Amino acid sequence: MSVLLLRGRTLSFRDLPQSHDDEASHAYEEDGAVAVKDGLIAASGSFDQVSAQYPSADVVDHRPHLILPGFIDTHLHFPQGQVIGSFGTKLLDWLNTYTFVEEQKFADPGHCKRMATHFFDNLLRNGTTTAVAYCSVHKASAEAFFTEAAHRNLRMIGGKVMMDRNAPDALCDTPQSAYDDSRDLIDRWHGKGRALYAISPRFAITSTPTQLEMAQALKTEFPGCYLQTHLSENHAEIDLTLDLYQSARDYLDVYQMYDLLGDRSLFGHCLHLNGRERAAMAGTGSVAVFCPTSNLFLGSGLFDEDGLREHGVRTAIATDIGGGTSYSMLKTLDEAYKVLQLKNQVLNPLKSFFMMTLGNARALQLEHEIGTLEEGSEADLVVLNSQATAAMALRMETVRTLSEELFVLQTMADDRAIAGVYAAGRACHPDMSSDSGP
Numbered sequence: 535m536s537v538l539l540l541r542g543r544t545l546s547f548r549d550l551p552q553s554h555d556d557e558a559s560h561a562y563e564e565d566g567a568v569a570v571k572d573g574l575i576a577a578s579g580s581f582d583q584v585s586a587q588y589p590s591a592d593v594v595d596h597r598p599h600l601i602l603p604g605f606i607d608t609h610l611h612f613p614q615g616q617v618i619g620s621f622g623t624k625l626l627d628w629l630n631t632y633t634f635v636e637e638q639k640f641a642d643p644g645h646c647k648r649m650a651t652h653f654f655d656n657l658l659r660n661g662t663t664t665a666v667a668y669c670s671v672h673k674a675s676a677e678a679f680f681t682e683a684a685h686r687n688l689r690m691i692g693g694k695v696m697m698d699r700n701a702p703d704a705l706c707d708t709p710q711s712a713y714d715d716s717r718d719l720i721d722r723w724h725g726k727g728r729a730l731y732a733i734s735p736r737f738a739i740t741s742t743p744t745q746l747e748m749a750q751a752l753k754t755e756f757p758g759c760y761l762q763t764h765l766s767e768n769h770a771e772i773d774l775t776l777d778l779y780q781s782a783r784d785y786l787d788v789y790q791m792y793d794l795l796g797d798r799s800l801f802g803h804c805l806h807l808n809g810r811e812r813a814a815m816a817g818t819g820s821v822a823v824f825c826p827t828s829n830l831f832l833g834s835g836l837f838d839e840d841g842l843r844e845h846g847v848r849t850a851i852a853t854d855i856g857g858g859t860s861y862s863m864l865k866t867l868d869e870a871y872k873v874l875q876l877k878n879q880v881l882n883p884l885k886s887f888f889m890m891t892l893g894n895a896r897a898l899q900l901e902h903e904i905g906t907l908e909e910g911s912e913a914d915l916v917v918l919n920s921q922a923t924a925a926m927a928l929r930m931e932t933v934r935t936l937s938e939e940l941f942v943l944q945t946m947a948d949d950r951a952i953a954g955v956y957a958a959g960r961a962c963h964p965d966m967s968s969d970s971g972p
């Protein structure tokens with residue numbers, strides 16, 4: 535098969551940057567290239583070096599843009615594309631007033647299909663090539679999610695939500711049907727092509743103890759699957775959870791009683807954890823997922839990134855569409871910076887770009903598949919234009935370092951800065967022709 539050579543300023547992380555000028559944390563080539571063969575990265579480095587290795591490759595010249603690994607979003611809701619920007623409520627009212635109403639529409643496979651097209655278009659428009667998604671309770675929603683992802687050859691993780699109480703009847707499954715449907719979906723999709731499955735009990739409030747036992751059974755039977763749920767997002771949610779599970783020591787203990795913690799378990803939000811919960815998260819390798827635009831929009835609280843990391847908790851970052859307000863990981867990191875300012879913590883731009891690439895890949899234990907430009911990695915890439923808007927171009931006149939440029943991108947950019955996106959080596963921006971150059 536022919537080799538495609540993408541030329542541009544390449545940036546790939548090796549490790550968590552310790553400061554805004556931690557040169558060792560990343561590889562940056564001013565005139566770089568990524569060679570793509572059979573959907574994988576065959577080589578990356580300086581253009582001279584890579585083009586000497588592949589002299590007959592087709593070249594797409596993206597200069598002066600940046601080429602990075604595609605962004606990774608570790609928590610969002612496929613059925614909430616038409617929930618974003620719903621006014622005036624906090625978590626539990628927001629769920630009942632808007633979200634549970636919208637999610638009922640996913641009983642219709644035609645609606646699922648249409649929404650899946652929009653969902654992946656929006657992710658790719660924003661440079662996101664891997665996402666971990668909650669589908670609705672309906673098996674058909676997960677089918678539509680995986681079918682569309684497979685059609686586009688995307689590495690995607692998802693699962694149907696399990697929920698059997700405290701929601702409209704039309705959105706409730708049963709412990710047994712949740713188990714059966716999840717199992718069928720795992721059989722059909724987990725490990726097929728680029729798809730992976732996440733067992734998805736929505737949160738303790740919407741699952742009976744019997745249903746959490748079913749989630750536990752699935753996790754035991756399918757240790758290669760992920761598990762995703764919500765944890766400690768707001769105080770009313772915590773109080774209701776502890777009312778429903780009176781023997782639990784705290785919110786996390788509900789999940790711990792059913793053995794749902796682990797190094798493939800992703801807990802959305804984690805805003806109000808106590809010391810015991812933090813220690814249990816750290817001890818089990820569980821991941822706390824920071825969702826800044828959602829946490830601000832729903833007034834839920836401020837994530838303690840430094841505190842969690844200092845206590846050994848693994849963290850990831852995500853949009854949480856549709857409590858979150860933007861599909862853009864750039865906008866997400868912009869809001870993360872502001873949240874951490876309020877916590878007197880400083881998120882340096884190298885760390886931001888690490889988080890949305892290699893950091894999130896590590897949280898998913900997929901760092902050998904995605905998240906870097908290393909040889910052998912899957913060729914999921916994003917091309918960024920730092921002068922995409924007039925305001926950015928003006929600001930860029932004074933930028934001198936890569937770190938400054940990344941911070942301008944994070945602070946000022948949105949989907950207009952996405953100058954190209956590749957999945958498994960194929961150009962796949964929904965609004966650009968497949969031979970998309972700069």
Ligand code: GUN
Nearest residue numbers: 611736737764828854857
């Ligand atoms: N907790 C349970 N379900 C949800 C959801 O859909 N969004 C958010 N932000 N929190 C939740």
Ligand code: ZN
Nearest residue numbers: 609611802854
């Ligand atoms: Zn969520």
